Amino acid sequence: MLGNLWLIPILCLAGAVACLALGLLRARKPIISVVGVGSVGLATVAAFAALAEYLGQSSEVIRNSYFTWIAAGEFLVDASLQLDRLSAVMIAFVTFVGFLIHVYSIGYMHSETDRGYARYFAYLNLFMFSMLVLVLGSNLPVLFVGWEGVGLCSYLLIGYYYEQEYCATAGKKAFIVNRIGDFGFLLAIFAAFAAFGTTEFLDLRDAIAADPGGVRTAATLIGLLLFVGAIGKSAQLPLYVWLPDAMAGPTPVSALIHAATMVTAGVYMVARTNFFYQASPTAMLTVAVIGGLTAVFAATIGLVQNDIKKVLAYSTVSQLGYMFLGAGVGAFIAAIFHVVTHAFFKACLFLGSGSVIHACGGEQDMRKMGGLKRHMPVTYWTFVAATLAIAGIPVFAGFVSKDEILAKVFAAGAADLNHFGRIYSLLWVLALAGAFMTAFYMFRAVYMTFHGDFRGGHEVEHHLHESPPSMTLPLIVLGALSVVGGILIGFPGQLFHQPDLNRIEAFLHPVMAPIAAVGGVPGHGAGPHAVSLSTEWTLVIGSVLVAVAGWMVARRFYVGAEPFAPARRLAERFPFVHTLLLDKYRVDELYDAVVVRPIHGLARFLWKVVDVVIIDTLFVNGSAFVVELTGDFLRFLQTGNVRNYALSVALGILILAVVLW
Amino acid sequence: MVPIVFVIAAVVAVVFAIITVAHSSPVINVLSLVVVFFAMAAIFALLGMDFLAAVQIIVYSGAILVLFLFVIMLLNIRSVERLGSGRRVQALLGTVVAVGVGAVPLIAISLLTPATGAVYPGALETGTVVPIGRALLTTHLFAFEFITLLLVAAIVGAVYLARREPR
Amino acid sequence: MNAILIPHTWVLALSAALFTIGTLGVLLRRNGIAIFLSLELMLNSANLAFVAFAMTFAAQPGAAVSALEGQLFVFFVIAVAAAEAAVGLALYIALHRVKGAIDVDRVNILRW
Numbered sequence: 004m005l006g007n008l009w010l011i012p013i014l015c016l017a018g019a020v021a022c023l024a025l026g027l028l029r030a031r032k033p034i035i036s037v038v039g040v041g042s043v044g045l046a047t048v049a050a051f052a053a054l055a056e057y058l059g060q061s062s063e064v065i066r067n068s069y070f071t072w073i074a075a076g077e078f079l080v081d082a083s084l085q086l087d088r089l090s091a092v093m094i095a096f097v098t099f100v101g102f103l104i105h106v107y108s109i110g111y112m113h114s115e116t117d118r119g120y121a122r123y124f125a126y127l128n129l130f131m132f133s134m135l136v137l138v139l140g141s142n143l144p145v146l147f148v149g150w151e152g153v154g155l156c157s158y159l160l161i162g163y164y165y166e167q168e169y170c171a172t173a174g175k176k177a178f179i180v181n182r183i184g185d186f187g188f189l190l191a192i193f194a195a196f197a198a199f200g201t202t203e204f205l206d207l208r209d210a211i212a213a214d215p216g217g218v219r220t221a222a223t224l225i226g227l228l229l230f231v232g233a234i235g236k237s238a239q240l241p242l243y244v245w246l247p248d249a250m251a252g253p254t255p256v257s258a259l260i261h262a263a264t265m266v267t268a269g270v271y272m273v274a275r276t277n278f279f280y281q282a283s284p285t286a287m288l289t290v291a292v293i294g295g296l297t298a299v300f301a302a303t304i305g306l307v308q309n310d311i312k313k314v315l316a317y318s319t320v321s322q323l324g325y326m327f328l329g330a331g332v333g334a335f336i337a338a339i340f341h342v343v344t345h346a347f348f349k350a351c352l353f354l355g356s357g358s359v360i361h362a363c364g365g366e367q368d369m370r371k372m373g374g375l376k377r378h379m380p381v382t383y384w385t386f387v388a389a390t391l392a393i394a395g396i397p398v399f400a401g402f403v404s405k406d407e408i409l410a411k412v413f414a415a416g417a418a419d420l421n422h423f424g425r426i427y428s429l430l431w432v433l434a435l436a437g438a439f440m441t442a443f444y445m446f447r448a449v450y451m452t453f454h455g456d457f458r459g460g461h462e463v464e465h466h467l468h469e470s471p472p473s474m475t476l477p478l479i480v481l482g483a484l485s486v487v488g489g490i491l492i493g494f495p496g497q498l499f500h501q502p503d504l505n506r507i508e509a510f511l512h513p514v515m516a517p518i519a520a521v522g523g524v525p526g527h528g529a530g531p532h533a534v535s536l537s538t539e540w541t542l543v544i545g546s547v548l549v550a551v552a553g554w555m556v557a558r559r560f561y562v563g564a565e566p567f568a569p570a571r572r573l574a575e576r577f578p579f580v581h582t583l584l585l586d587k588y589r590v591d592e593l594y595d596a597v598v599v600r601p602i603h604g605l606a607r608f609l610w611k612v613v614d615v616v617i618i619d620t621l622f623v624n625g626s627a628f629v630v631e632l633t634g635d636f637l638r639f640l641q642t643g644n645v646r647n648y649a650l651s652v653a654l655g656i657l658i659l660a661v662v663l664w
Numbered sequence: 665m666v667p668i669v670f671v672i673a674a675v676v677a678v679v680f681a682i683i684t685v686a687h688s689s690p691v692i693n694v695l696s697l698v699v700v701f702f703a704m705a706a707i708f709a710l711l712g713m714d715f716l717a718a719v720q721i722i723v724y725s726g727a728i729l730v731l732f733l734f735v736i737m738l739l740n741i742r743s744v745e746r747l748g749s750g751r752r753v754q755a756l757l758g759t760v761v762a763v764g765v766g767a768v769p770l771i772a773i774s775l776l777t778p779a780t781g782a783v784y785p786g787a788l789e790t791g792t793v794v795p796i797g798r799a800l801l802t803t804h805l806f807a808f809e810f811i812t813l814l815l816v817a818a819i820v821g822a823v824y825l826a827r828r829e830p831r
Numbered sequence: 832m833n834a835i836l837i838p839h840t841w842v843l844a845l846s847a848a849l850f851t852i853g854t855l856g857v858l859l860r861r862n863g864i865a866i867f868l869s870l871e872l873m874l875n876s877a878n879l880a881f882v883a884f885a886m887t888f889a890a891q892p893g894a895a896v897s898a899l900e901g902q903l904f905v906f907f908v909i910a911v912a913a914a915e916a917a918v919g920l921a922l923y924i925a926l927h928r929v930k931g932a933i934d935v936d937r938v939n940i941l942r943w
Contacts (some may be wrong), residue, residue, distance in 0.1 A: 643942025646933045647756055650858055653761045659766045670837050674845045681849055681872055685856035690864045692879050697868050700849075704875060707842070711886050723909055728871070728916045732864065733922045739927045741864055758858030766851025773843045791902070799899050800906075806904075811910045818914030822921035828928075 008067045008084040011094060013134035018042025019128035026121025035653050040105040043131055054091050063087060063513065064205065066141055073144070078196060085204070086143035089514045092339065092507070093138040093271060098262045099130050100346050103477035105352050108255040110473035111361060123163060125443030127259070130156035134264050138271060143192045143202040146272065150188065151238065153265045155180045160260060161252040184235015191228035198225065204275060211278040213312040219283055226286030227280040229272060230293075237269030237323045239297045242592055246320055250312040253415040254357030257312060261482065262353050263346035264318050270326045272341050274335045277515050281333065284421035291331020292414075295430040298324030300588075302440035306447075307574075307584045310367050311356045314448050318393065319349060321437060327579050328434060332420060332427060334411035335515045340493050341404035344392065347488050348401055349391035351481035358382040358478065360468040360568055361453060364463050369451040371460075371527045376453040378467040378659045383453050385482030390449050392485040394442035395550040400489030402547070408493065409434055410542050417538075435549055443554025450561035495543075497553040670710055677703035683768040688743035695704050713791040837844045840918035842883035849876035863923055867916070874912050 021038045040367050057065065068083035086094075105127065112123055115218040133156055137149025155178075162174030171659040195202055198221035199210045211218055233239070254624045260266070273280065273290065298321045305317035322345050329338035360367055362379060376383040392401035410432065416428030457464050469475065560569045574581040583589070676699065683696040701724050708717040735741075800808045849872060856869025885887025923933055930937055 250806075638943040641941070641943045643939030644754075645938060646758075646858060646861070650754060650758055650761060651766055653758075653854060653858060657761055657764045657768070660765075664768070667837060670841065674841075677845065678848055678852070681852045685852055685860070685865070685869055685873060688862075690862060693865050693868050695912065697871065700872065701875070704879065707845075707879070708882060710860055711837070711842075711882060713882060713885070713902055716882070716905055719909060723913060724871075724875075728913055731916060731920060732868070735923060736864060739933070740931055741862070741925065741927075743862070759855065760849055762854035762858055765854050769847040770844065773840050773847065776843070791898070794901060795899060796906070799903060804903060807896055807907065808836070811907060815910065815914050818917045822917040825918065826922035826924040830940055 005060070005065050005086065006067065008053065008065070008086055008139060009069065011046050011098070012084075012132045013054065013127045013141065014042050014046040014049060015135060018046075019125045019132060022121050022125035022128060026118050026125065029117060030121065032117060032120050035121045035124055036109045039101070039121075039128060040109065042128055043102045043105045044099065044280055046131065046135070046487070047102045050094040050098040053086060056097055057086055057091055058492035066205075068141075077200070080142060080144045080202060082145060082398050083141045083146070084136075084139040086139065087514060088511055089226035089271075089274060090138050092343065094135060094509065096343050096346055097134055097138060097264050098131070101134075101259060101479070103480055104255050104259045104263075104350060104354070107258075107357070107474050107477040108253075110471045111255055111357055112253065119163075123160075123253070124160045126156055126163070127256070130260060130265070131158065134268070137268055141203060141205070142206075143195060147185075147188060147192065147277075150232070150268065150272075151185065151225055151639050153260070153268060154178060154185070154236070155323060157181070157249070157260050157265055159183050160247045160256040163252055163256065167251075170251040173245075173251040174632045177245040177249050180242050181235045184232045184362055185240055187228045187231025187235070191225050191232065192395055194221070194225045194228060203435065207276070208278045211282050215282045222279045222282035223285050226276070226283050227289060229276055229279065230286065233269030233272055233327070234293065236272075237266045237327070238320050239269075239293050239324060239327060240300060241530050241590075243297065243320045244594060245663065247316045247587070250310070250316050254312065254353060254360060257316070258350045258353035258357070261316065266319060266323055267326070267346070270323065270330065270338055273327070273330045274339050274515070277330075277335045279310065280330070285422070287331050287333065288421065288423050288426065289331075291430060292426065294324045294327025294331055295328075295412075296324070297321070298328060298437045299440075300324075301432045302437045303443070304584055304587050306440060307581060308444075309370055311369050311372075311448060311452060312353075312367055313361065314369075314444060315349070315352055315356060318352075318441065318445065321441060322349070322393070324406060325437070328412060328430060329408035332411050332415035334408060336508055336511045337407040339403065339511060341401075341408060343492065343507075344400040344404040344485075344489050347481055347484040348389040348392035348399075351385055351478060352393070354474070354478055354481065355386040355389065358474055361470055361474070362467050363459060364466060365461065366459060369448065369534040371458050371463075372452045372457045373459075374453070374457045375467065379469045380452075380470055381478060385478040385485075386453070387449060388482040389485045390445045392489070393445055394436055394554060395546060396554075397443075397547060398486075398490055400485045400487075402550075403489035403493055403495060405438065406543055406546055407493070409438070409546050410539060413538075413542055434545065438546060439549045439553040442550040443557045446554050446557035447561055450557060454562055670707065673703045673706045673710070676700075677707075685721065690736050690741050690743065691733070694729055696738065698725045699731055701729070711791075715791060715793050715796050832936045839883045841899050842879060842886075843864070846879035846883065849873075849879065861934050861936050863926070863935050866935065867919055871912060871916070873905050874908060878908055891899075 018039055021042070024036060025035050026037060045205050064085055064087040066083060066085040068081045070082050071079065073080040073083040105124075108123065112120055115123065130153060133149045133152025135149070137146055137153060140146035140149060158174045158178040162171045164170045165174075174204070175458050192202060195207060198218065199207055201207060201210070211222060216224075228390065235242045246261055248256055252260075266348050280290065301317045301324065305314050306320065308314045308317065312344035322341070326338045326341050326345070329335070329341060358379065359372065359375060359382060362375070362382075363372060366372070388399070392399035394406070395402045395405050397403075412427060412431045412434055418424070420427060457467070470478075491506075493505050495505060561567065586592075679705070680696040680699040684693050684700060687693055687696070701720060705720040705725075706718040708714075708720060840844045853873035853876060854871065857866050860866055860869065881901045881904050883899045887907075926938065927933060
């Protein structure tokens with residue numbers, strides 16, 4: 004298997020092509036399901052086989068180079084895949100979670116037409132292929148191929164219901180905003196080649212390690228440009244606006260692409276190129292600041308949203324902010340850990356919401372739900388498990404990873420990392436506030452959806468039912484992972500003087516090994532901590548208290564005799580704030596006014612003035628007019644008189660004679 | 665003595681050339697051109713080119729210009745106008761151009777050094793029939809035959825152009 | 832060989848004069864026949880030029896170009912002039928049939 008890494012993505016690509024063909028051949032849904040889900044299943048098996056084989060052997064990195072892709076002068080790029088510890092972790096959860104979501108889709112999409120069903124699975128398989136290429140790529144250009152591929156599939160799948168205009172528009176918005184980030188990424192590839200002559204990750208790492216101080220400016224530039232790409236792909240400030248709109252796509256798509264995998268590609272990329280950030284304190288600080296600000300910003304919006312998918316969307320943006328915050332203080336392993344746990348619980352939340360929406364006949368507004376826990380127990384309990392995880396309640400998955408990030412941020416502040424200690428401390432405070440808000444809005448969603456009395460219509464109430472097993476089974480698996488996944492993978496053994504218990508920390512440590520960088524990086528492995536053990540325990544207890552506080556406030560607001568009353572009173576007391584949050588800070592409107600309208604105006608100008616007047620009238624018609632005018636004058640030379648012509652001949656001879664002499 | 669003969673012939677040629685060009689009656693034009701050709705034949709003979717002189721008279725004056733006379737009589741061509749009448753611009757410009765066209769060679773000639781020349785009688789051994797005939801039928805045979813073709817083409821063309829439309 | 836008595840420049844000067852007169856005739860006359868005659872005059876002046884240069888070679892019996900070529904060329908020119916005259920006059924006959932006159936200024940249908 005290790006010699007044939009290409010199988011893993013190609014199985015998914017084959018599935019995509021097969022589903023397309025089946026769609027054209029008008030096959031029935033059962034066959035499409037088998038092919039579409041089976042290909043991903045096989046890919047999962049292949050991925051785990053590769054993982055097992057990798058663990059059983061001793062080399063750090065397995066690199067398969069297939070052919071020379073680009074050979075342009077000195078710019079050489081191989082089409083090559085590599086398997087190391089980081090990508091092993093990634094392919095494991097990407098294929099597994101992806102497989103679960105494929106299974107879930109069988110139930111969720113069963114009411115589509117056969118051709119639509121085939122199209123869905125084709126796109127979804129294509130996405131898996133791109134994501135796997137992204138994660139397995141051994142150099143920046145191959146990663147970029149996957150990067151672009153997932154962006155394309157995101158567009159295709161968001162606009163799956165393309166007959167509705169808002170879906171098509173949302174797809175376009177996602178693609179265009181992504182493109183802005185991709186531009187930064189491309190510039191980063193060029194800069195990397197210009198500075199180091201190579202784009203292979205291993206070679207770049209060696210180049211940086213050889214002289215960390217000397218390459219600081221190059222590393223800063225490349226790090227920042229790469230992060231621009233991550234801002235677009237992982238929906239950070241200011242390019243997050245596409246993610247909430249992306250909820251127009253089918254819910255499994257939101258779960259897979261906009262929760263578990265694609266949006267985390269940015270975090271993976273930062274972790275993969277961690278050597279740039281370790282060599283550049285400025286770039287790292289930028290990552291942390293933007294991550295932290297995004298985390299809080301998105302959480303505030305999530306507080307008042309009424310559409311269940313929008314709450315989850317802003318929650319995703321916020322959690323991605325946490326991951327980047329972790330990366331920004333050098334805790335790359337913690338960030339990747341949060342990626343994995345986030346995949347579990349966020350996918351579970353989205354699939355659960357899909358189950359709810361399915362039962363309510365397409366309704367997504369939580370104000371029209373309520374009391375669903377009686378009708379959908381499996382969905383309810385898995386949703387609660389995932390909510391406990393995201394809120395950061397021990398011992399659930401989210402607690403372990405988020406707490407790790409918070410601890411590392413605090414440590415960075417205390418140790419005055421790279422002399423930015425004050426900023427890092429401020430970010431820690433913001434992150435803590437964000438944790439409070441996260442707990443609050445997630446439990447708000449739980450209470451509004453599942454508790455109390457049903458607030459929708461009678462018709463819908465009669466049809467409330469639990470989802471079929473194809474949908475509930477993945478929910479159960481993901482719910483279970485949300486409970487135990489954290490402690491299984493990354494139990495915070497360092498709190499108990501047993502750092503070896505933290506499996507993921509130990510596993511990924513060699514990939515993120517600190518380079519003797521300017522300013523140093525706080526210990527993110529089994530090394531000495533910047534803070535004492537008692538401080539760490541205090542931090543843990545503090546963050547748990549904050550999370551529980553958020554939960555209790557939500558409970559106070561939304562459960563009991565008068566649900567919604569306290570919320571309504573608060574909204575009446577601060578109407579300005581409430582409207583601002585509800586309108587998502589009017590960011591979309593701002594972008595429309597500042598970016599979209601000027602571009603429209605420019606396009607209009609280019610059309611009406613440059614194209615119509617200048618090019619068409621002046622040059623095209625104008626030249627024809629000039630020719631015509633010349634002809635109108637010159638025709639008078641054709642007098643028809645032979646003597647005139649003879650005169651011309653004689654004149655010509657005379658001129659020739661003079662000139663030749 | 666020879667230069668005097670040449671000068672007389674030259675003067676005659678020029679005078680009658682002017683009459684050819686200027687007179688209104690076509691018949692007078694043709695006849696004065698005959699005189700010009702005779703003068704030129706005289707000059708050829710003076711330079712020892714006997715054959716050429718003979719050909720000039722026989723072919724040029726005797727055949728071509730007679731043809732002209734035939735056509736004039738056939739079509740009953742009268743005099744049309746006087747020299748330079750009508751179309752002032754054409755006339756003015758034409759005069760200027762013509763004079764310019766003539767001036768160029770004159771200026772060129774004035775820059776040449778006068779070279780040697782042969783004189784009658786019998787000074788030019790290549791001027792008689794025998795050498796010319798030999799050259800035409802050996803060295804320049806191709807050109808000779810080609811001229812034949814040209815004449816055939818001319819005859820056919822003339823016949824075709826001048827025929828009456830079949831009714 | 833007799834002594835030099837006529838420089839070739841005199842002959843060339845005569846040729847130039849005749850050429851000028853001929854050009855004047857072509858450009859200034861309306862009668863078709865007259866134009867044609869002036870054309871013949873121009874051809875003859877060219878013949879004179881050839882002869883003038885031919886006679887400069889007569890004094891050099893072993894030269895690469897002898898006086899023969901010049902005379903041959905005149906011969907050919909005369910032949911071509913004859914052919915041209917025949918065709919041209921045939922054209923005039925056709926023209927006369929159409930127009931009734933040989934006034935060149937009246938042949939101007941092909942104008943703007």
